[in-house]
Each structure stands twice: as C-alpha cells, then as structure tokens.
Amino acid sequence: MAEIHLTASQNADSRIRVEDYLDDKIQTAADLENVDDLLSRVQQQQELLRKQLADARENLAESRVQVDKKSSALQQSVKEFQRQQYDLDRRLQILSQSEVSDDATKKIESRMSKVRTLEVAHGYLELVQRADNLNKHSRESLSKKPEASLQAYLELRTIWNKVQEAQPGAEGAAPQLLYVLEQQTNHLYQELKDVFSNDLRQTLSLMKWPSKELNLLGDVRERWQRQAELLLELQEPDLLKFAADKLRAKSPIAPDPVVLLPLETMVQPLATRFRYHFYGERPTNRLDKPEYFFSHILDLIDRHSTFISDLLGPIVDERALKSDALETVYTDAVSAFIAALLPMVNAKCLSFLPQITSEPQLLSHFMREVMSFDNSLRESWAYVPIPRMLSDWRGVTWTILYTHGYFETWLTVEKDFALARYASIKDFSTDGREIDFDSEPGQTKPTKGAIRVNDLLETITDRYRGLSSFSYKMKFLMEIQLSIFDDYHNYLHDALQAYIAVSHTAGRLLQGQSETDTFGLKGLESLVKISGSAEYLERKMSDWSDDLFFLELWDELLTRSKAGLGNNSIGNDLRVDDVAAKTSTAIKANEDSDTDGSGLFDQTAAVYRRLRERSEDEIVRAFDINVRSALKTYGKQPQWSSLSEAPTDLAALAPSSALDSLFQTTTILLGFLARTFSPGALRRLARHFCTSVQREIYDNVLMHNTFSAAGAAQLRRDLSAIEDSVQKATKIPGTIGSSLKRIEEAVYLLTLPAKKSKTTTTKENDGWGFDEDEDIDTQVISADEDGVDEWGLWDAEKRIFESNEAARIALADMRLYHLTEGDARNVIRRRIELNS
Numbered sequence: 001m002a003e004i005h006l007t008a009s010q011n012a013d014s015r016i017r018v019e020d021y022l023d024d025k026i027q028t029a030a031d032l033e034n035v036d037d038l039l040s041r042v043q044q045q046q047e048l049l050r051k052q053l054a055d056a057r058e059n060l061a062e063s064r065v066q067v068d069k070k071s072s073a074l075q076q077s078v079k080e081f082q083r084q085q086y087d088l089d090r091r092l093q094i095l096s097q098s099e100v101s102d103d104a105t106k107k108i109e110s111r112m113s114k115v116r117t118l119e120v121a122h123g124y125l126e127l128v129q130r131a132d133n134l135n136k137h138s139r140e141s142l143s144k145k146p147e148a149s150l151q152a153y154l155e156l157r158t159i160w161n162k163v164q165e166a167q168p169g170a171e172g173a174a175p176q177l178l179y180v181l182e183q184q185t186n187h188l189y190q191e192l193k194d195v196f197s198n199d200l201r202q203t204l205s206l207m208k209w210p211s212k213e214l215n216l217l218g219d220v221r222e223r224w225q226r227q228a229e230l231l232l233e234l235q236e237p238d239l240l241k242f243a244a245d246k247l248r249a250k251s252p253i254a255p256d257p258v259v260l261l262p263l264e265t266m267v268q269p270l271a272t273r274f275r276y277h278f279y280g281e282r283p284t285n286r287l288d289k290p291e292y293f294f295s296h297i298l299d300l301i302d303r304h305s306t307f308i309s310d311l312l313g314p315i316v317d318e319r320a321l322k323s324d325a326l327e328t329v330y331t332d333a334v335s336a337f338i339a340a341l342l343p344m345v346n347a348k349c350l351s352f353l354p355q356i357t358s359e360p361q362l363l364s365h366f367m368r369e370v371m372s373f374d375n376s377l378r379e380s381w382a383y384v385p386i387p388r389m390l391s392d393w394r395g396v397t398w399t400i401l402y403t404h405g406y407f408e409t410w411l412t413v414e415k416d417f418a419l420a421r422y423a424s425i426k427d428f429s430t431d432g433r434e435i436d437f438d439s440e441p442g443q444t445k446p447t448k449g450a451i452r453v454n455d456l457l458e459t460i461t462d463r464y465r466g467l468s469s470f471s472y473k474m475k476f477l478m479e480i481q482l483s484i485f486d487d488y489h490n491y492l493h494d495a496l497q498a499y500i501a502v503s504h505t506a507g508r509l510l511q512g513q514s515e516t517d518t519f520g521l522k523g524l525e526s527l528v529k530i531s532g533s534a535e536y537l538e539r540k541m542s543d544w545s546d547d548l549f550f551l552e553l554w555d556e557l558l559t560r561s562k563a564g565l566g567n568n569s570i571g572n573d574l575r576v577d578d579v580a581a582k583t584s585t586a587i588k589a590n591e592d593s594d595t596d597g598s599g600l601f602d603q604t605a606a607v608y609r610r611l612r613e614r615s616e617d618e619i620v621r622a623f624d625i626n627v628r629s630a631l632k633t634y635g636k637q638p639q640w641s642s643l644s645e646a647p648t649d650l651a652a653l654a655p656s657s658a659l660d661s662l663f664q665t666t667t668i669l670l671g672f673l674a675r676t677f678s679p680g681a682l683r684r685l686a687r688h689f690c691t692s693v694q695r696e697i698y699d700n701v702l703m704h705n706t707f708s709a710a711g712a713a714q715l716r717r718d719l720s721a722i723e724d725s726v727q728k729a730t731k732i733p734g735t736i737g738s739s740l741k742r743i744e745e746a747v748y749l750l751t752l753p754a755k756k757s758k759t760t761t762t763k764e765n766d767g768w769g770f771d772e773d774e775d776i777d778t779q780v781i782s783a784d785e786d787g788v789d790e791w792g793l794w795d796a797e798k799r800i801f802e803s804n805e806a807a808r809i810a811l812a813d814m815r816l817y818h819l820t821e822g823d824a825r826n827v828i829r830r831r832i833e834l835n836s
Contacts, residue, residue: 263340371466446536471571545599635701640711655721670729690739
C-alpha cells in the first residue's frame with residue numbers, strides 16, 4: 001500500500017512539474033510554433049539522464065565487489081592474528097612452565113633487565129678499555145711524538161666531558177666510571193704538563209731567558225714556539241671550561257684570569273729572583289718601601305714586553321681565532337704576561353699587610369703605592385685580563401680590600417689620620433684663625449685654617465682616587481670628607497652664634513665686651529672670618545663638582561639610584577636615603593626629573609651658603625648700628641636753618657665736622673672689607689652700607705629739620721663727601737650704584753633755587769604791591785627739553801602740590817624716579833621758605 005501511495009505521489013509530482021514546465025514555455029499562441037524545438041531539447045536531456053543513470057549503476061556494482069573483497073581479507077587477518085596470539089601464549093607457557101601469561105611476562109622482563117644491565121656493563125668496560133688504550137698510547141708516544149700524545153689526551157678529555165654531561169640525565173648512574181675517567185685524565189694532564197714544561201724550560205735555558213740578550217739562533221725559536229703551542233693546546237679544555245663558567249655566572253665582578261701554561265713556566269725564574277730580593281732580610285725588603293717591589297714588577301713588564309708581544313702574540317692571536325669561546329679567554333700577550341706576574345704581587349702584598357696593619361703611616365703609604373701600581377697597569381700597559389670585560393679591571397687593590405677584607409682596617413686608619421689632622425688645624429693651630437690676605441686674588445679671603453682644611457680634604461681625595469669600587473669611594477667621601485665638612489660648618493656656626501650672643505646687651509655684659517668691640521673692627525673681623533671661610537669652602541665644593549673624578553662618581557650614583565638596586569640600596573651598606581641626606585636629594589627624584597646642576601656636594605654647599613648669608617646679614621646689622629652711632633649728632637646741627645646766603649660753588653664748602661665719625665667708620669669698616677672681600681661681595685655690602693646711611697640721613701636728618709638754601713647746600717655737600725669716602729674706601733668703580741639715589745633725589749629737590757616769577761606792576765600800585773586791583777601776570781617756569789636746571793623751588797612746589805598726576809609728571813620731568821608723590825611733598829616742605 002505504501003508503494004502504491006508513493007508511486008501515485010510521484011506521478012502527481014511529475015504531472016505538476018510537466019504542467020509548470022509547459023506553462024513556462026508556452027504562454028502565448030506564438031509559442032506553439034516552437035513546440036518541435038522544445039520536444040527535441042527534452043528528448044536530448046532525457047537521453048543524457050539515462051546515460052548518467054547507467055554509469056551510476058555500473059559504479060555501484062564495482063564498489064560492492066570491492067567492499068566484499070576487503071571484508072573477506074579483514075576477516076582472514078583477524079583469524080591469523082588470533083592464531084598467532086594463541087601460538088605466542090602457548091610458547092610463553094612452555095618457556096615459563098606456567099599456565100598464566102602474566103607470570104611469564106614478568107619473568108621475561110626480569111631476564112631482559114639482566115640483559116640490559118649486561119649490555120651497560122659491557123659498554124662501561126668498552127669505555128674503560130678505550131680510555132685505558134688512550135692513556136697508554138699517550139704515555140708511550142709522549143717522548144717521541146708529543147703531538148700524538150696530546151691528541152690522545154684531548155680525546156680522553158672529551159670522553160670524560162661527555163660522561164660528565166650525561167650524568168644529570170642518568171641521575172648519577174655511573175659515579176665509579178666518572179671517578180676512574182677523572183683520575184686518568186688528571187694524572188695524564190699532570191704528566192703531559194710536566195714533560196712539556198720541562199722541555200720548554202730547557203729551551204728557555206738555551207735562550208738565556210730572562211736575560212736582556214736572548215739567544216734566538218738556530219732552531220731555538222722554532223722549538224720554543226712549538227713547545228708553547230703544545231702547552232696552550234693542552235690547556236685549552238680548561239680555558240673553554242673557564243669561559244663557560246664565566247658566561248654561566250653572569251657576575252658583574254670579573255673572575256681572576258687563568259695563567260697560560262707557557263707563561264707560568266717562563267715566570268718561574270722571575271718569581272725565584274723576586275723571592276730572593278723581596279723576602280727575608282734583604283735591604284730591598286723594607287716595610288716602608290713597598291714601591292721597591294712594585295717598581296721591580298713594572299720593570300719586568302717593560303723589559304720583556306717586546307719579546308712577549310712579538311713571539312707569543314701571534315701564537316695567542318691564532319689560537320683565539322679557532323672558536324668564539326677561546327676569543328673570550330685569550331687576551332693580548334702582554335696582558336697575559338702581566339696576569340702571570342700578578343700572583344707573586346698578590347702573595348707579597350698579603351705577606352706585607354699583617355706586619356703593617358698596626359702602623360697607620362705604613363699602611364696608608366702601602367695602599368697609595370698599590371693604587372699607583374694598579375693605575376700604571378691600566379694606563380701605561382692597557383691591562384685587560386679578560387677580553388670583553390663588562391667593567392674595568394679592579395686591580396690588586398680590590399683583591400686586598402674586598403677579597404681579603406682589609407678595607408675597614410684601611411678606612412679606619414685614614415679616618416683617624418684625617419680627624420687628627422683636622423683637630424690640629426681647628427683647635428691647636430696658632431695662626432689658623434687668622435685671615436689669609438695673600439690667598440687667591442680677587443676672591444673673598446678665608447682664614448688659614450679653612451685653607452688647611454681644604455688642603456686636607458684634597459689630600460684625602462688623592463688617597464682614594466685610585467679605587468675602582470663605587471661603594472668604597474662613597475664611604476671615603478661620606479665617612480671622612482663630608483664628616484669633616486659638617487664638623488667645620490658646626491665650628492663656624494658656633495662662632496657665628498657666639499657673635500650673635502654678644503651682639504645683644506645681656507650677652508655683652510656677661511662677656512664683659514663693649515659695643516665698640518662687638519660692632520667695630522674686631523666684631524667685623526670675626527664675621528669676615530666666618531663668611532670668608534664659608535664662601536671659600538663653598539667655592540671649593542663647586543670646583544670639586546666639576547672635577548672629572550667626582551663627576552664620574554656622581555654619574556654612577558645617579559645611575560644606581562635610578563636603577564633601584566634592590567632594597568633601596570645603591571651599594572654595599574649604602575642606602576639611598578642616607579646617601580641623599582649627605583650628598584643631594586636629586587638622587588631620589590623621579591627618573592624624568594632634571595638633575596642638571598646637581599652634584600655630590602649639594603647638601604653640604606647649601607648649609608655653607610646659608611651660613612655665609614647669615615654672617616653677611618650680621619655684617620649689614622653691624623653697619624646699621626655703626627652708621628646710626630656715627631650720625632647721632634649729625635642731624636642736631638643748627639646750621640640747617642641758617643639764613644646765610646647759599647654758596648654758588650659747593651666745592652668751596654667743607655663737609656660738616658659732625659661727619660668725621662662717619663668718615664672714620666667708613667674708612668675702617670669698608671677699608672677692611674676691601675682687603676678681605678671679592679669685588680662682587682664688597683660691592684653688595686658697600687651698597688648695604690650706603691643704604692643704611694641713606695635711611696639714617698633721610699629719616700633722622702632730612703625729615704627732622706627745616707633747611708634754608710644754605711643748609712640744603714651744606715647737606716648736598718655732605719652727601720657728596722660721604723659718596724667720596726665710600727668710593728675711596730672700597731676702591732671699586734661704581735660701588736655706590738643706586739643705593740643713595742633716594743637721598744640724592746631728595747637733596748636735589750631740597751636744593752632747588754627759589755627763583756622769582758616774572759611780574760608786571762602798574763603805576764597805581766603802591767610800593768608794597770598789595771593793591772587788590774592789581775593784575776599780576778605771572779609766568780610759570782616749567783621744565784623743557786633742556787633738562788631739569790630750569791626748575792625752581794616755587795615752580796616745583798606748585799606742580800607737586802597741585803595733584804598726584806601733576807606731581808608724577810613734574811618728578812618725571814626732573815628725572816626723579818626714586819621718590820613718590822608723598823616723598824616729594826614731605827621733602828619740599830623741609831625748605832624754610834615754604835615752611836614759613
């Protein structure tokens with residue numbers, strides 16, 4: 001029923017599709033004419049479909065045949081596998097005499113393990129036998145064929161290295177084999193080294209090494225070259241291991257170089273002579289003359305460097321080209337020769353030190369000589385113990401101070417010496433508190449003590465300038481130099497505080513000093529000593545900051561602080577906060593912050609600068625007191641209101657006798673400053689002095705008196721005399737500057753002439769000119785382009801009191817720029833003509 005239903009459904013679908021096709025192709029009457037073409041196309045398509053159906057049926061039949069064949073083959077393979085498995089199980093049961101296959105497998109695995117162990121043991125025996133054969137062959141051919149003997153050793157060394165490399169992967173499975181190979185290799189190496197070294201030693205004897213005139217005739221040179229090459233080739237596995245260890249370590253501290261075997265042999269006679277001269281009771285072995293043996297080593301390098309460079313240099317260069325690893329080990333021949341000599345230097349230094357650690361002078365001298373020796377090797381011989389070093393060679397000094405721990409001992413010795421010398425300068429020097437008038441010309445004069453302190457600090461710098469360690473240099477700087485700077489600052493600060501204490505009445509009474517002693521020349525000298533010493537040391541710190549040594553130290557300090565080397569540290573026992581507090585806070589700034597202009601002495605220079613400024617402030621205060629005292633009687637003279645006729649020539653007037661005290665003060669105080677201060681500082685202080693004079697005269701003379709024309713002229717003459725006295729005392733052009741401009745302008749305004757106005761009087765006027773009907777034509781005189789000389793007292797008074805704007809214009813016309821409108825009105829009121 002389902003098939004009938006499916007057939008009916010298919011027929012219905014076919015009919016519908018035919019109808020749709022015909023409806024699509026025949027839509028009009030004209031389309032009926034193309035029915036034949038349409039039937040032809042349908043028949044062609046039907047034939048094509050029939051052909052495709054036949055091909056598909058044929059392919060389906062072939063596929064079914066292939067599937068049947070593969071299925072049959074697979075069934076046969078399964079049967080064969082089952083048969084073989086059954087046969088294998090049966091054979092295992094027969095071998096193990098067991099009916100259980102798992103038990104048989106375990107017994108087979110146990111026997112196979114024994115077989116593998118036997119194979120490993122057989123391999124060990126073969127390896128040991130091969131090593132024995134190489135060892136035997138190397139020993140047998142050592143005397144006749146050293147090259148072959150060396151090759152056998154190198155092959156044995158290679159086997160040992162491979163076994164060592166395989167041990168971690170094998171979990172240390174063959175320690176006995178490794179031990180046997182190690183013993184054989186080391187013993188053979190020592191034997192080869194002894195033989196090759198003895199051969200080279202004999203050749204060196206023929207060469208007459210280490211005499212000045214070497215014998216290189218015949219085949220001596222070739223023999224030496226061949227034997228040196230053999231020793232280098234023998235040593236190369238050790239050199240390669242050294243290079244690998246150095247690369248693996250990645251330490252910033254370079255390891256000690258390996259001494260090349262040819263040079264080790266060549267240095268032996270030199271070491272024998274060295275021990276003869278510099279050990280025992282020889283006159284050349286003196287604790288106070290370590291420079292003897294250092295000079296001897298430098299002489300050896302100078303004497304034999306040509307031979308080493310010309311003969312050994314090409315050999316070393318050729319060996320270095322064989323591999324990149326060897327290129328990182330082989331340095332230049334002269335540096336290799338120096339590296340061979342340094343062990344005897346280190347040994348001598350270490351035998352020296354225990355004898356001199358209790359002698360500060362000897363230890364200090366010894367360390368200077370060691371650093372000088374290191375510096376000679378670096379600069380004169382360009383010593384590079386290991387090629388491609390990331391940092392400079394640290395020297396014998398580093399070996400002594402760091403490796404053997406003598407730094408703290410030496411630092412203590414140098415610190416005790418510096419502090420003792422500093423104490424003698426500060427406390428016990430008879431002339432240390434005197435001003436050194438013969439010091440640097442054109443600069444403020446310090447005390448002799450300050451100069452000696454600076455000399456001491458420079459000496460300390462020379463003591464540690466040759467150190468290669470950043471941490472050691474910083475400890476010298478902070479624990480000795482900056483400590484002395486700080487203590488000397490405290491010393492100067494205490495002196496300033498003592499002066500300030502006696503500058504007050506209570507302090508003077510307690511000390512039994514007079515005001516003249518405190519504020520006069522004696523007190524000024526005390527302040528000058530403090531200010532001069534502070535400025536001198538501040539200037540020296542600035543010079544030190546520009547010194548290449550301190551610039552490099554500062555640059556490394558900045559680099560380390562920015563790198564942030566773990567735990568807020570920038571070196572051994574050096575914390576960033578501690579170093580910043582002693583040197584400069586710039587090292588704690590952000591990475592993007594500008595550190596230009598900063599330096600190691602920022603903090604110290606800043607406290608000295610503040611001390612200098614405070615001492616100068618006290619000098620200015622002393623000026624105020626001295627000027628006030630000197631001008632106390634000057635403003636009380638009756639001459640200011642004198643109605644005598646004003647002189648036409650001011651130069652004919654004599655300065656007021658009441659100014660004699662001021663002239664004397666000016667000569668003494670400013671004259672002393674002229675001898676002790678630099679021109680810039682002197683000009684600055686002299687202007688403060690003039691400002692004090694100006695303030696005292698303006699407030700207590702000008703504003704407290706009325707002036708006639710004669711009195712004003714006298715004041716003008718006195719002011720000119722004061723300026724002359726200041727200029728004469730300082731001996732510097734332009735000292736006064738604008739410091740007296742206000743009083744000068746006030747005196748100018750005060751001395752304006754009382755000119756009469758031009759008037760026209762009628763006949764009816766009475767003789768007194770008081771007629772109310774009189775018409776007076778008054779011409780007001782104003783300033784014109786010819787200058788301020790046209791101004792008169794009445795004209796100025798009228799304009800100044802007219803209004804603020806008129807006063808400003810009038811003052812500008814008179815070129816008076818330091819007086820306000822109120823000042824001008826107060827000054828001009830002082831003229832007796834206007835005041836009445």
